[in-house]
Structures are given as C-alpha cells and as structure tokens.
Amino acid sequence: MKSIKKSLLGLALAGTIGQIFIAGAAVGGELYTFKDGKLDRPTGYREWVFVGTPLTPNDMNNGKAAFPEFHNVYIDRKSWDQWKEKGTFRDGAIMVKELIDVGSKAAPSGKGYFEGDFIGLEATIKSKKLFPKEPGNWAYFSFSTPDHKALTDTATAFPTAACNACHDASAADDFVFTQYYPVLRAGKGKGKDATGGTLSDLTAK
Numbered sequence: 001m002k003s004i005k006k007s008l009l010g011l012a013l014a015g016t017i018g019q020i021f022i023a024g025a026a027v028g029g030e031l032y033t034f035k036d037g038k039l040d041r042p043t044g045y046r047e048w049v050f051v052g053t054p055l056t057p058n059d060m061n062n063g064k065a066a067f068p069e070f071h072n073v074y075i076d077r078k079s080w081d082q083w084k085e086k087g088t089f090r091d092g093a094i095m096v097k098e099l100i101d102v103g104s105k106a107a108p109s110g111k112g113y114f115e116g117d118f119i120g121l122e123a124t125i126k127s128k129k130l131f132p133k134e135p136g137n138w139a140y141f142s143f144s145t146p147d148h149k150a151l152t153d154t155a156t157a158f159p160t161a162a163c164n165a166c167h168d169a170s171a172a173d174d175f176v177f178t179q180y181y182p183v184l185r186a187g188k189g190k191g192k193d194a195t196g197g198t199l200s201d202l203t204a205k
C-alpha cells in the first residue's frame, strides 16, 4: 500500500515537473525551429491570433492566383501581446498565411465566395539573429507543394527579390500588410481595446 502511494506521488510529481518544463519551454523559446538553413513546418497556428482573410480568387486572376485563394492570416500570441501594447512587431515574430480554396459560390446567405479546403501554407519570420541580411530582418517561406495537395516538412527562405521586396515596397506597417488586416489595424498599441467589444466605434484607424 505504502509503495503504491509512493509511486502515485512519484507520478503526480513527475506530471507537475513535466508541466512546469513544458510551460517554461513555451514561454522562453520561439514557436519555430530553424536549423541548417531550414524552417520546420510551423504547428499549432490555428490557435494563434487571427488577423484577417485576404482573398485572391483564381477566377479574378486569369485562373491562376499567385496565392490561391483565401488567405487566413495568423500571428503568434507573444507578438500579438507586443503589438497591442507597443504597436510594433517584436524580433522573433512569426506570421502564417494558410491558403484555402473557394469551395462554393453560393450559400443560403447569397452568392459569393465561401471557404473550401486547405491547400497551402506560407510563413514569415522577423529575426535579426537568423536573417541579419534580409531587409527588416523578415524572411519568407512556403510549405505548399506545387500542386497544392500537400505540405512539405521543411522550407528554405526565398531570395529577397522573390518575396521580401514586394512586402518592403507595399506593406503598410514594417513589412506586414496591415492595410488588409482589420484586427491588427484596430489593435495597434490599443491595449485592452485591441481585444474587441470594448468600443462602440467600429472604425479601424
């Protein structure tokens, strides 16, 4: 009996220590693994903060949008915290855009574009340490296969001219297209008012 109690206590302790360790790792470390020039496919991003859904449907882009079609864009929570407090993107920020095809063009609510299936994943990371030579220290990655039917396990950063240059030239805030993300626009430096529902004014300034 005593030994059962002891081993139960041991298990409980091991569980607690495990939890502390996992919590510590999540707080201290970044949400991505980059080694030997390769970024592991990010995970867990559907539980990050959702910032907006740009849409480039194939049928408005000669049948072949560069990023088909809906883009569900997320930012990691640590970066969101800094964004709503200071209005800046922290070093170590990661954003992902998950691609979803147009599944249907009619719904009980009317004609339109409605999200179908997941068809790709892109990511960008801001890191002085990892990407000292990239303008703004932002590097860009794609995990989409050319046929958009699967995801790769790792990705290497695109050359600056392929992605970074357009973000540099046209994005509204740092290298991020906040002009298309109402959640970021409305939440910049707003603290509690960034979280929604606290203001009657709907204008995202």
Ligand code: HEC
Residues within 6 Å of the ligand: 054, 055, 056, 067, 071, 073, 095, 096, 097, 122, 123, 124, 140, 141, 142, 158, 162, 163, 164, 166, 167, 175, 176, 177, 178, 180
């Ligand atoms: C010609 C301009 C242009 C190029 C080139 C470009 N992007 Fe973007 N990117 C955009 C625009 C505009 C948005 C926001 C609207 C959207 O998603 O359609 C965006 C958004 C993103 C986002 C979401 C976060 C953010 O910064 O707004 C990621 C991730 C991204 N692009 C990855 C890439 C990758 C990877 C490449 C290179 C393969 C690339 N982009 C090349 C224009 C560009």
